[in-house]
Amino acid sequence: MKTINQPIVGTTAVENSTVRYLNQYRCPYCQTEWEDVWDCGCNDRCPDCNKEIEPYESALIEGESVETELPDEKPASANVTAATVNRFFVVSYEIDYVHRVSVGITADSPEAAQQLAEQAFNDASIWDDTAAMPLLSDEYLESGDESLVWECVAVEQWPEPDHSVRQLKKEQAAMRVCRGLVEAYQQGEANGGSVDWENLDQLIPLALQALGKPVLEIQS
Template identity: 90%
Template structure:
């Protein structure tokens, strides 16, 4: 456990208030402890790992008066609209998960079976789903220790979706193509084996999206 004496931040809103609190913090991730002065019992970021942490104790600094109010500043412009004051934020949450993978293995003993699985894991072949080692389950389970942590960061502009979102959209497009092909086949059976090309043409952009390819223009 590391204890850090955090100096008062000179550019915080606490400068504009005569009421000051000494907040005590303890990071649940790296066990760093620190204290800081604010105008309320607000969250602060760990100086070591930058996680947002709420104070476990907050005390009014001796000599301060909670009844003293700071002067109310008039807005710089009465014509400022609510839309103009909006800012971009990226809000995230984290939950601890357990990744559980099960495979089928034929071996002489428990030890031999585990050694085979460990070698397949090291070779990154444990997910190949072969006849000799079928993949039985691959799931993510919440750890169940109430580890939900929120984070909100102000940004200049919204970032582009990362690889996880792009992969999710590819998977969704692939499922739409599969459904479309099944529906087109069923429609063809109902029409005595005849299919409308338009029914299949509309699946091409989805198929290209699933493959991560640029969209082609379908010629009439």
């Protein structure tokens, strides 16, 4: 990680104002760190790779002016107060993956088998998992390269979870319903074959969530 002591820039905008901020930056692309004084918590360009970066911390500097309060022999950090304000951020990372799918095919040659698989892929039926073409594997594998890339974006408020998160929550709810059904019938067998309806009723909201439907209040 490279740290750069950046000289104070933007003096025209700052000299006429007594409101100044010491902004701390960290580039997620080349890991360079630097600080700069501005009249707001604004973005800055990475001195190494020229990417536009949000400050991860912006602290108010109290005083009169840049000329009188920040002479060359004094570091800007000497006048920083703990006036940081928490903000909302969306932090993401990306990793390269390989999507590997395997199916079973009966054919008289490798060429014919591959042709059948390619046709099924083009028809979007390769995932149907039929007796003639069973789905054997459908997995995502990391490519193995050093491809981890981080991104941090300041937002006014967090966005709604996208379809991938909604689908994950549906699948998790469906698994909880399955476990609940098995447990309810096991308890029923232990009680002489009588299933307690309350054990089943509590699974209905989970089942509706798994189906992507609004959860309704269960009337007793």
